[in-house]
Amino acid sequence: EVQLVESGxxxxxxxxxxxxxxxxxxxxxxxxxxxxxxQAPGKGLEWVSSISSSSSYIYYADSVKGRFTISRDNAKNxxxxxxxxxxxxxxxxxxxxxxxxxxxxxxxxxxxLVTVSS
Amino acid sequence: DIQMTQSPSSLxxxxxxxxxxxxxxxxxISNYLNWYQQKPGKAPKLLIYDAxxxxxxxxxxxxxxxxxxxxxxxxxxxxxxxxxxxxxxxYDNLPGFGPGTKVDIK
Numbered sequence: 696e697v698q699l700v701e702s703g704x705x706x707x708x709x710x711x712x713x714x715x716x717x718x719x720x721x722x723x724x725x726x727x728x729x730x731x732x733x734q735a736p737g738k739g740l741e742w743v744s745s746i747s748s749s750s751s752y753i754y755y756a757d758s759v760k761g762r763f764t765i766s767r768d769n770a771k772n773x774x775x776x777x778x779x780x781x782x783x784x785x786x787x788x789x790x791x792x793x794x795x796x797x798x799x800x801x802x803x804x805x806x807x808l809v810t811v812s813s
Numbered sequence: 814d815i816q817m818t819q820s821p822s823s824l825x826x827x828x829x830x831x832x833x834x835x836x837x838x839x840x841x842i843s844n845y846l847n848w849y850q851q852k853p854g855k856a857p858k859l860l861i862y863d864a865x866x867x868x869x870x871x872x873x874x875x876x877x878x879x880x881x882x883x884x885x886x887x888x889x890x891x892x893x894x895x896x897x898x899x900x901x902x903x904y905d906n907l908p909g910f911g912p913g914t915k916v917d918i919k
Binding site: 740741756790803 | 814845847849851856857858859862863868900902904907908909910911912913
């Protein structure tokens, strides 16, 4: 069974940093691109970042470019999102999602809440 | 950037009704369009991929159609468990989601 479990969310002050993790199981992690998608409270879905299976291709939404860094460790079946210079508008539930092909997200984690507030 | 719009933003329908949601892209995206269902407090779930293909395990009352810039998502007979918000998502370039359509029971 495919499972994606996010962790690392919490309360952080504006300008602070946080590192999210996503532990994957039930599939060959190293064969799939992975993504982070976020959802602000009461709002819609926003794609954040993607990373190819071998980390060769990395993309970011303009809203996080230069502040967030996506990475993965295929030996540990884990996906990461390093978030720096956090702003109030980064407050959201962050989901990791498996990319079956061409940005079709077929499995999602349960999400981890990041709150940026003083 | 490709902009996605959805209409309506919300709707109320009776059990058994046919429900239709439209999604429009700001430029031609061929059939690079997916539909997701999100229930309150839950992660999104893939229902339709490549505009018209039903994801494995998804009930056949859900369907999708369209290509280019105009797409349609249909629930042929609304069930109580279909109460959710539905999002279209394009993947012609960097992925992007529509604003969502909230569906509830009248």
